[in-house]
Amino acid sequence: xxxxxxxxxxxxxxxxxxIGDALPEIAKQFDVSSATSANAISIGLLGYVVGSLxxxxxxxxxGRRPALTLSVVLVVVGALITAFSESFNMLLVGRFISGxxxxxxIASAAAYLxxxxxxxxxxxxGSKAVFWxxxxxxxxxxxxxxxxxxxxxxxxxxxxIAAVGGLIVLPLRRRLPxxxxxxxxxxxxxxxxxxVEEAERYAASQPEPPQPQELKPAAxxxxxxxxxxxxxxxxxxxxxxxxxWLTLAPTLLTDQGFTLTTSLAFLCLTGIGFVVGAAAAxxxxxxxxxxxxxxxxxxxxxxxxxxxxxxxxxPVIMAFGFIVSFTIGFGVPLMYVLTAEQYSTQTxxxxxxxxxxxxxLGGAAAPLLILPAAAVGFFWGMGVMALAGLITVGxxxxxxxxxGRAE
Numbered sequence: 001x002x003x004x005x006x007x008x009x010x011x012x013x014x015x016x017x018x019i020g021d022a023l024p025e026i027a028k029q030f031d032v033s034s035a036t037s038a039n040a041i042s043i044g045l046l047g048y049v050v051g052s053l054x055x056x057x058x059x060x061x062x063g064r065r066p067a068l069t070l071s072v073v074l075v076v077v078g079a080l081i082t083a084f085s086e087s088f089n090m091l092l093v094g095r096f097i098s099g100x101x102x103x104x105x106i107a108s109a110a111a112y113l114x115x116x117x118x119x120x121x122x123x124x125x126g127s128k129a130v131f132w133x134x135x136x137x138x139x140x141x142x143x144x145x146x147x148x149x150x151x152x153x154x155x156x157x158x159x160x161i162a163a164v165g166g167l168i169v170l171p172l173r174r175r176l177p178x179x180x181x182x183x184x185x186x187x188x189x190x191x192x193x194x195x196v197e198e199a200e201r202y203a204a205s206q207p208e209p210p211q212p213q214e215l216k217p218a219a220x221x222x223x224x225x226x227x228x229x230x231x232x233x234x235x236x237x238x239x240x241x242x243x244x245w246l247t248l249a250p251t252l253l254t255d256q257g258f259t260l261t262t263s264l265a266f267l268c269l270t271g272i273g274f275v276v277g278a279a280a281a282x283x284x285x286x287x288x289x290x291x292x293x294x295x296x297x298x299x300x301x302x303x304x305x306x307x308x309x310x311x312x313x314x315p316v317i318m319a320f321g322f323i324v325s326f327t328i329g330f331g332v333p334l335m336y337v338l339t340a341e342q343y344s345t346q347t348x349x350x351x352x353x354x355x356x357x358x359x360x361l362g363g364a365a366a367p368l369l370i371l372p373a374a375a376v377g378f379f380w381g382m383g384v385m386a387l388a389g390l391i392t393v394g395x396x397x398x399x400x401x402x403x404g405r406a407e
Contacts, residue, residue: 004172009133011165020247021144022155038367045364047099052357055104059349067108074101076166083159111349114340115179123285130333134274235359241388243363270321277329301327302389309382341402
């Protein structure tokens with residue numbers, strides 16, 4: 001399961017950030033301004049919203065498996081259209097479809113993993129899958145550095161890689177079992193029992209079957225609408241900062257006077273933080289209450305962005321950029337798990353879609369908020385991201401603590 005989901009996260013996250021690395025060259029080839037080219041980011045994130053909401057209904061009504069297959073198909077189609085775009089408008093169509101696939105993937109994968117994981121390792125399982133996504137983000141600048149500045153169509157190859165990756169993932173998805181919790185919620189008890197008995201037989205065949213840990217009592221969940229509003233606010237505000245760094249950093253740095261090659265080199269080094277942070281999330285996801293771990297990482301995230309804004313020099317950008325990337329790699333996997341934990345099985349995919357999916361409106365708005373601020377001064381662009389991170393801290397502390405609680 002983790003291989004099938006982790007591989008998809010790798011190529012989906014790769015496709016999230018490759019547009020940012022390709023954007024300066026895309027603007028040059030299609031003869032559009034930086035502000036206009038940034039529409040490729042916004043349109044992709046709007047597609048994310050549509051795909052997340054649409055696929056969540058497929059996931060909750062028809063099952064997790066069909067939703068997981070549909071998401072990969074959309075990523076492949078969108079990446080191919082982007083790679084072979086002959087106009088900027090055609091590229092926007094490709095980015096919208098890719099965004100739909102990525103949004104669908106996150107919503108359906110988070111709901112699926114939460115439903116198939118034992119309660120005592122929900123955070124660890126989710127973090128392991130998302131770890132591969134951040135590995136995808138970390139390698140993207142290295143590939144972009146080799147392709148984009150050196151080949152006229154190098155940026156197109158970035159999107160072909162995402163398409164090929166999706167085609168590799170599709171056969172793996174066919175082997176995934178349906179979520180037993182979803183089957184029970186749909187009244188398909190016999191199918192669920194068969195899957196659970198198969199899992200029990202496998203566990204019994206291991207040299208040392210895992211011993212169940214005592215769980216805290218299941219929490220009484222808040223009404224769906226209350227939780228949905230809270231997590232929409234969490235994600236929409238956080239994504240202003242998150243996508244500001246993930247997709248606008250090359251543009252902000254080049255506008256600050258760094259060359260594209262130098263900017264991508266900075267991101268190659270700082271991007272290692274994504275992998276280190278995601279690995280830390282796997283290790284510590286169950287040791288502390290998740291919402292407090294997330295809040296601390298967001299405070300560090302905001303302070304690091306502020307330091308970069310105040311001192312935009314190479315060594316500062318690399319050191320504190322690494323910390324920014326670390327906090328994203330650490331915090332986001334836990335945020336996915338925490339969001340999914342707040343909902344019942346019947347509404348989980350829709351809840352994640354409303355939070356993470358609709359929340360990408362914040363990412364779509366990021367260029368509209370950050371680029372005008374950065375036009376006033378580099379610090380103000382970074383300051384918008386830092387402020388969004390601090391607001392998210394207060395919101396995340398309002399969530400229910402779910403670490404170690406029974407389903």
